[in-house]
Each structure stands twice: as C-alpha cells, then as structure tokens.
Amino acid sequence: MKASLKITLTILATIVLMVLAYGIINALTKNLLEERITITVLVLSVIAVIGVLTVVATVYEANHQTKKDKLVNVGEDQHPLALFRYCPVCGSSDFVAKQDNSKTCENCGFNYYINPSAAVAALIVNEEGELLVGRRAHHPAKGTLDLPGGFVTLKESGEEAVRREIKEELNLTVTNAEMLFTIPNRYRWSGMTIPTLDLFYRCDVEDLNKLKPLDDVAETFFIKLDYIQPEDFGLASIREAVQHFKEGSVPFIS
Ligand SMILES: [Zn+2]
Structure with a gap:
C-alpha cells in the first residue's frame, strides 16, 4: 500500500471513529458524567484507534515485505530454472537440472529447455x-x-x-x-x-x-x-x- 494512501485511510478512519465514539459516549453518559469526562474518554478512544491502526499497518507491511523477499531470493548465479521445483506435467519433485539450460522429470520423462x-x-x-x-x-x-x-x-x-x-x-x-x-x-x-x-x-x-x-x-x-x-x-x-x-x-x- 502506498504511504499517502495509508495516511489518508488512517485519517478518514480516525475521523469516522471519533464521530462514532463521541456519539456513543454522549448518548451513554448524558446527564450522568461531566463534559470533561466525556472529552477525556473521547481523546483516549482516538489515541487507541490510532495505535491499533499503526499496529495493523506495520504488521501488513512486514508480511508484504516477507512475501517480496521470498520472491527475489533466487540468486542470479543459480540455475535459470531454479524456481521451477516441480514437474509441470506430473507434479513430481524429481524435476532435476540436466544441463545449464534444461530440467528433466525423473518420474515421467518430461524435458524442458529455457532459451532466450x-x-x-x-x-x-x-x-x-x-x-x-x-x-x-x-x-x-x-x-x-x-x-x-x-x-x-x-x-x-x-x-x-x-x-x-x-x-x-x-x-x-x-x-x-x-x-x-x-x-x-x-x-x-x-x-x-x-x-x-x-x-x-x-x-x-x-x-x-x-x-x-x-x-x-x-x-x-x-x-x-x-x-x-x-x-x-x-x-x-x-x-x-x-x-x-x-x-x-x-x-x-x-
Ligand atoms: Zn513429470
């Protein structure tokens, strides 16, 4: 997710939750609590919402980054078909490199060459x-x-x-x-x-x-x-x- 989009969503979500929290608190505490207590509860709610959103965004970014890291981990010095671990015909894991530009399935005999x-x-x-x-x-x-x-x-x-x-x-x-x-x-x-x-x-x-x-x-x-x-x-x-x-x-x- 883009940083600008994340910030916009966070601000929008905070505003919506602030209005909701204010409405709920006001309805629940009407005539029972002082106005300053309502405001204190509201401010604490907003801080809690921002905290939760930050944690969610951080966890999302961390997961996304892990997936990205997994994807680019096949080094340039490895076999060009290193990512193709299973035979595309029979699904066997005995799909092995025979030449520097090919792999052969030892289970069904399927042979695949990678060319430019x-x-x-x-x-x-x-x-x-x-x-x-x-x-x-x-x-x-x-x-x-x-x-x-x-x-x-x-x-x-x-x-x-x-x-x-x-x-x-x-x-x-x-x-x-x-x-x-x-x-x-x-x-x-x-x-x-x-x-x-x-x-x-x-x-x-x-x-x-x-x-x-x-x-x-x-x-x-x-x-x-x-x-x-x-x-x-x-x-x-x-x-x-x-x-x-x-x-x-x-x-x-x-
Ligand atoms: Zn096969």
Missing part, C-alpha cells in the same frame, strides 16, 4: 543527428536512461514488435526498421533471471512532432551522439548497444 526470450529496442535519430532516449519509469533500473522497446510477444516478428512498442511507448509510427545487431542480456523479473536476446533496430518514424511518452517511459529527450554517456543506461545490453551505435561498430564481429 526475444526483445527489441529502437534507435531513433532526429534531423540533427541526436538519439531519442527515455528514462525508465519502473524497475528494473528505474530512473536510468533506456532505449524504447520491449519483449516480442507470441507469433510476432521483431519488426512488428518494434513497431508496436514505439506506438505504445512514444505514440510514434515506425515507417522503416533496419536490424543492426543483437546482444544477449539477462532481465531480472518476478524473482527470476530471464535470458533475453535483444534485437536492435534503427527506426525511421512518420512524424516526430507526435512524440508523447506513454506506458513505461517517464520522460523522453534527444541527446547528441557525442554527449551520450553509456554508463547512464541502466540495462547492460542497452549500454553496450548505445556504445556500438555511437562508434558505428557491430558487437561480436571483430
């Missing part, structure tokens, strides 16, 4: 030769610079994916996409490390004036190639790609 998920990223340059970059709105690497892009979905080509992502994230229409190079990467998500193969496209767009950051992008801006600092980019493959784009080189080919 395809992802796309776009290099878009304006008429002044400046590169379009965005700032990441979410984790991982929240707040660092990034190129627009995302995962390729089922039955989609890389070109379709880059066109879709640029529309979703920037409100721009891609008119041409030329694939420059690919870089393997590891993307930390939901407690596991997903191996990816990032496809980098040099994209032309219809009308840059329609640029509007949406979706996963906090802000966008253009940077002159000379001023680009690859270390400002939070994701390893993007950092490497920006460096290669700046130098006009192709990775893995000497």
